[in-house]
Amino acid sequence: MEANKKTTPNPWLQIPWQDYENHMQEVGQLQALSEITRESLQEYQPRSFALLGCATGNGLEHVNPVVTSGIYAVDINPEFLTLTNQRFAPSLPDLQTRCMDVEKQKPDFSGTNLMFCGLLLEYVNPEITLQNIVPTLAPGGTLIMILQQSTQDNFVSKTRYKSLESLSSIAQVTEESKIHAVCLQLNLHLHNRRILPLQNSKSFCILHYRKS
Numbered sequence: 001m002e003a004n005k006k007t008t009p010n011p012w013l014q015i016p017w018q019d020y021e022n023h024m025q026e027v028g029q030l031q032a033l034s035e036i037t038r039e040s041l042q043e044y045q046p047r048s049f050a051l052l053g054c055a056t057g058n059g060l061e062h063v064n065p066v067v068t069s070g071i072y073a074v075d076i077n078p079e080f081l082t083l084t085n086q087r088f089a090p091s092l093p094d095l096q097t098r099c100m101d102v103e104k105q106k107p108d109f110s111g112t113n114l115m116f117c118g119l120l121l122e123y124v125n126p127e128i129t130l131q132n133i134v135p136t137l138a139p140g141g142t143l144i145m146i147l148q149q150s151t152q153d154n155f156v157s158k159t160r161y162k163s164l165e166s167l168s169s170i171a172q173v174t175e176e177s178k179i180h181a182v183c184l185q186l187n188l189h190l191h192n193r194r195i196l197p198l199q200n201s202k203s204f205c206i207l208h209y210r211k212s
Contacts, residue, residue, distance in 0.1 A: 010076060010101070010170070011166040011167050011169060011170060012076050012077050012123070012167070013076065013077055014163065014166060015077070015163045015164060015166070015167075016163060017055075017056050017077075017079060017080055017083055019161040019163045019164060020055060020056065020080075020161075020164070021055075021056055021058075022159075022161055023157075023159045023161040023164045024058075026159050026160075026161075027157045027159065027198070027199060027200060027202075028198055028199050029119070029198065029204075030058055032196060032198060032204060033058055033059060033118045033119070033146070034058050034059050034061070034062070036059075036118070036144075036146065036196070036204070036206060037051075037058070037059030037060075037062055037116060037118070038059070038062040040114065040116060040144055041062050041063060041064070041068070041114070042062075044113065044114045044142055045067050045068075046067075046068055046112075046113035046114035046141075046142075047067070047068060047069060047070065047113050048068065048069070048070030048071070048072075048109075048111060048112050048113050048114070048138075049063060049068050049070065049071050049072070049112070049113070049114045049115075049116070050071075050072040050073075050074065050107070050109070050112045050114070050115045050116070050136065051071075051072070051073050051074065051116050052074045052102060052115060052116065052117045052120055052133065053074070053075060053102075053117060053118065053119065053120035053123075054073040054074060054075045054080070054081075054084060054097075055075060055077070055080050055084075056080050056083045056084055056087070057073060057080075057083070057084035057087055057088050059116070059118075060073065060084070060087075060088045060092065060095070061088070063092055065091070065092055065093065065094060068094075069094050070094060070109070070111075070112070071092055071094050071095045071096065072095075072096050072097075072098060072107070072109055072112070073088075073095060073096070073097045073098070074097075074098045074100060074102060074107065075097075075098075075099065076099070076100065076101050077099075078099045081097040081098075081099050084097060085097055096109075101124075102120075102124065102129050102132055102133055103124035103125055103128055103129045103132070105132065106132045106133075106135070106136075107132070107133060107136045109136055110135070110136045110138075111136075111138045112136050112137050112138060112141055113138055113140075113141045113142070114141065114142050114144070115133065115136070115137055115141065115142070115143045115144070116144045117133075117143070117144065117145045117146065118144075118146040119146055119147075119148055120145075121145060121147065121174045121179065122147070122148060122171050122172055122173070122174050123167065123170050123171060123172075126174055126178065126179060126182065127178075127182050130179075130182050130183065130186060131182075131186065134186045134188065134211070137211045138211070139211055139212070140210065140211060141210070141211050142208055142209065142210050142211075143183075143188060143208075143209045143210075143211070144206070144207065144208050144209075145179065145206075145207045145209070146204050146205070146206050146207075147174050147176060147179070147204070147205040147207070148173075148174075148202060148203075148204060148205075149173075149195075149202065149203045149204070149205055150173070150200075150201060150202045150203075151201040151202075156168050156171055157200045157202070176205055176207070179207070183209050186211075187211060187212040188209035188210065188211055188212075189209060189210055189212065190207065190208070190209055191208055191209070191210050192206075192207070192208035193205070193206065193207050193208070194206050
């Protein structure tokens with residue numbers, strides 16, 4: 001019986017890109033993530049940059065190809081990545097996309113100076129995922145994680161785009177203290193933290209960890 005048991009598809013594979021972008025824009029998170037990405041790229045001026053859980057590439061518009069020559073966009077949804085390529089490959093000739101589940105697979109690139117995980121860890125096992133991705137960071141490299149905090153019961157905000165509601169089946173509040181403990185085990189040390197208030201009683205906890 002177990003051999004015939006069907007695996008439930010990851011809800012991220014069922015969401016149209018238009019719904020994702022419109023939902024994120026309506027709740028103000030698309031704009032916030034783009035601005036945080038811009039600030040991060042400007043601050044660190046990385047030679048290589050990995051955007052994990054890139055969706056349709058929000059934030060890649062801020063990459064300066066003169067400064068950053070290694071650019072990786074990673075997501076589980078192949079349609080999201082196709083659109084990302086269409087939008088950004090003309091201006092970012094070194095852009096490489098990877099269709100993968102970082103909870104189950106280790107990235108095939110290394111020596112990354114800046115890695116950005118915006119609202120990714122809430123949809124995976126954070127400990128396993130961090131163990132998979134941290135080895136790709138170069139010594140002295142920075143991992144930026146954005147965790148969503150909410151005072152409401154619904155983790156995924158209600159909008160007219162109903163397909164996003166399916167994410168509630170896998171979404172989870174990611175505790176900052178647990179992330180910190182895992183990071184210390186992986187030789188990552190916190191060097192910046194701030195809270196960005198958002199609408200709908202939500203906020204972003206923005207964490208910058210540096211690899212020893």
